[in-house]
Each structure stands twice: as C-alpha cells, then as structure tokens.
Amino acid sequence: MAREHEEQPMHPHAPRRQMTRRQFLSYTLGAAGAFMAGGVIIPMIRFAIDPLLKPKAVVPFVKVAELSQISSQPVSYSFQTLQIDGWIEKNVEQTAWIAKSSAGELFALSPVCKHLGCTIDWNSNPQHPNEFFCPCHAARYTPEGKNLAIAPAPLDEYEVKIENGFVYLGGIRPNTIAT
Ligand code: FES
Numbered sequence: 001m002a003r004e005h006e007e008q009p010m011h012p013h014a015p016r017r018q019m020t021r022r023q024f025l026s027y028t029l030g031a032a033g034a035f036m037a038g039g040v041i042i043p044m045i046r047f048a049i050d051p052l053l054k055p056k057a058v059v060p061f062v063k064v065a066e067l068s069q070i071s072s073q074p075v076s077y078s079f080q081t082l083q084i085d086g087w088i089e090k091n092v093e094q095t096a097w098i099a100k101s102s103a104g105e106l107f108a109l110s111p112v113c114k115h116l117g118c119t120i121d122w123n124s125n126p127q128h129p130n131e132f133f134c135p136c137h138a139a140r141y142t143p144e145g146k147n148l149a150i151a152p153a154p155l156d157e158y159e160v161k162i163e164n165g166f167v168y169l170g171g172i173r174p175n176t177i178a179t
Pocket of ligand 1: 113114115117118134135138139150
C-alpha cells in the first residue's frame with residue numbers, strides 16, 4: 001500500500017510544478033548578483049591584460065650624430081628614447097658606440113656586455129688595444145662587436161638610418177656586422 005505523501009511517477013501530460021515565491025526570489029537575486037559581479041570583475045580583468053593585447057610598439061628612430069663626425073674609431077653617443085612599459089611612459093638615457101667598419105659601413109653597438117650585462121668601454125685595456133673591453137670579467141670584443149673572450153655572443157647593434165647627413169638610431173637587434 002502506497003504511503004500518503006509518497007511521490008507518484010509523473011504522468012507525461014501532467015502540469016509542471018509551479019515555482020515557489022522563495023525559489024523565484026533566490027533565482028532573481030542570484031542573477032542580479034552575478035550581473036553586478038560581472039560588471040566589476042570584467043573591467044578589472046580587461047584592465048590587467050590590456051597591455052598584452054596591444055600590438056608591440058615600433059621603436060621610433062632618434063637623431064643621434066652627424067654623419068661627417070663618424071670614423072673607424074668607435075665613439076660613444078648618448079641619446080634619449082621614449083620607453084612604453086604597460087601604462088608607464090618614460091624617457092630613457094641610451095648609449096651607442098658608433099663607427100664605420102673597414103668596408104665603410106656605418107654601425108652602432110649597444111654598450112651592454114653579452115656576458116652578464118655590465119657596460120663595455122672602448123680601448124680601455126692597455127693589454128688589448130683597439131678592442132671593446134668589459135671591466136667586470138674581462139670580456140673582449142672587436143671594433144664591430146665580435147666576441148673574443150668570455151662573452152657568449154657579439155654585442156647587439158642598433159638599427160641605423162641616415163637622413164640629411166645625420167645618423168638616426170632605432171631599436172636594438174642582434175649583431176649583423178661582426179664576422
Ligand atoms: S659582464 Fe662583461 S665580462 Fe662579465
């Protein structure tokens with residue numbers, strides 16, 4: 001014998017049970033809460049990852065030196081570039097060693113040693129004249145930046161452009177002139 005409150009199997013054409021007031025309120029409040037949370041969380045996520053979605057900025061060329069001043073002897077030139085890191089924009093002081101190769105090709109080397117990042121200098125070690133020398137662990141480079149000792153790779157170089165008798169430098173790239 002079936003108990004009084006035991007549920008009977010639902011007939012396929014039986015009317016669906018109606019939602020109670022309590023269920024309606026909890027669904028409505030849940031949906032409203034989710035909508036408001038989305039309104040707060042989605043802008044926060046977008047704010048956090050926005051710089052990653054932007055295309056990589058092209059480094060603009062900067063006028064650095066007069067072409068007539070450049071010889072086969074590397075000379076250090078300082079200049080400023082605008083660096084954009086996420087939301088931070090700042091002018092950064094840069095240095096380049098600019099010279100002409102034996103074939104007359106103009107190049108500009110980064111002063112950052114490829115061993116551990118110290119700053120190299122030109123012709124500063126009397127035992128190894130006419131070379132770039134790093135004072136930290138004695139890395140040495142040719143005038144075109146080819147690594148001779150300690151450093152695992154040639155010095156990086158700046159992109160170079162010549163316009164109206166002036167040398168313009170752009171972004172940094174791996175060395176293309178050292179042989
Ligand atoms: S950082 Fe230049 S030799 Fe080590």
